[in-house]
Amino acid sequence: MPTALITGATAGIGAEFARQLAARGHDLIAVARDVDRLKAHEAALSARYGVDVEVLPADLSDSEQRRSVEDVLRTRSVDVLVNNAGFGLNGRFADTAVDRLQSQLDVNVASVLRLTHAALPGMVERGSGSVVNVSSVAGFFPGTGAAYGATKAWVTAFTEGMSASLTGTGVRMLALCPGFTRTEFHARSGDDTAGIPDALWLDAERVVRDCLHDLERGKTISIPGKRWQAIVGVGRLLPPPVLRTLTGKLAARRNRT
Incomplete structure (x- = not known):
């Protein structure tokens, strides 16, 4: 059986990747x-789909714990790596504790870099494998949570560059860039989502289903939902100064509420 390693696998998009890949x-x-949630998730997936689920507790903001995941990727035959773990922080950059910002950078960026680096040699040697890096449409719009958006812009750019460099190896890389998705993410970040129209919300099942379909088609970026594809498309057509001004105004309005 092929093996998939998924970070942030207990809830939201990560849990849905686990379910669909197990299926x-x-x-x-x-x-x-969260060890308890991991174990509960393991038991449910094993019972339902008859697959082996190994629990690997690790806080990816901690370099030693992250290294244990790197070691698994270097020594085991992993066919699919899903770099899903990540988090956002609400509030002004200057008012946020720098250690929290560093943890965000470690999880959202350093972990993607290091886990991908650990997994790729084995995949290239075998001539097959896939890496999915969960990014966000926030990476296309500067000013919508400056530090978080910057981490996701890096994830998307990194994936695009690596995908090009892996041409001909049999290894695929894809950046998943969802918009607002109904998961625990926004509550954990402290985001006020009351004013977001229902039409802009996605569910995790749809996000992962579209992502895996795009991965099979050989795409490098997956943006689930036609509305979000249109929003990103328009954003890419705007001159950078105009885009910065618009998103800056939105960010300022958000910080006043």
């Missing part, structure tokens, strides 16, 4: 901080 016959290595 496709993948054994799983589930990485997250």
Whole structure:
């Protein structure tokens, strides 16, 4: 059976990746901080789909714990790596504790870099494998949470560059860039989502289904939902100064509420 390693696997998009990949016959290595939720998730997936699910507790903001995940990727045959773990922070940059910002950078950026670096040699040697990096449409719009958006812009740019460099190796890389998705993410970030129209919300099942379909088609960026594809498309057509001005005004309005 093929094996998939998924970070942030206990809830939201990560849990849905675990479910859909298990349904496709993948054994799983589930990485997250919450051991109890990991074990409950393992039991449910094993019972339902008859796959092996290995629990790997790790806080990816901690370099030692992250190294344990890197070691697994270097020494085991992992066919699919899903770099899903990540978090946002609400509030002004200057008012946020720098250690929290550093943790965000470690999870959202350093972990993607290091886990991908650990997984790729084995995939290239075998001539097959896939890496999915969960990014966000926030990466296309500067000013919508400056630090968070910057981390996601890096994830998307990194994935595009790596995908090009892997041409001909049999290894695929894709950046998943969802818009607002109904998960625990926004509540954990402290975001006020009351004013977001229902039409802009996605569900995790749709996000992951579209992502896996795009991965099979050989796409490098997956933006689930036609509305979000249109929003990103328009944003890319705007001159950078105009885009910065618009998103800056939105960010200022958000910080006043």
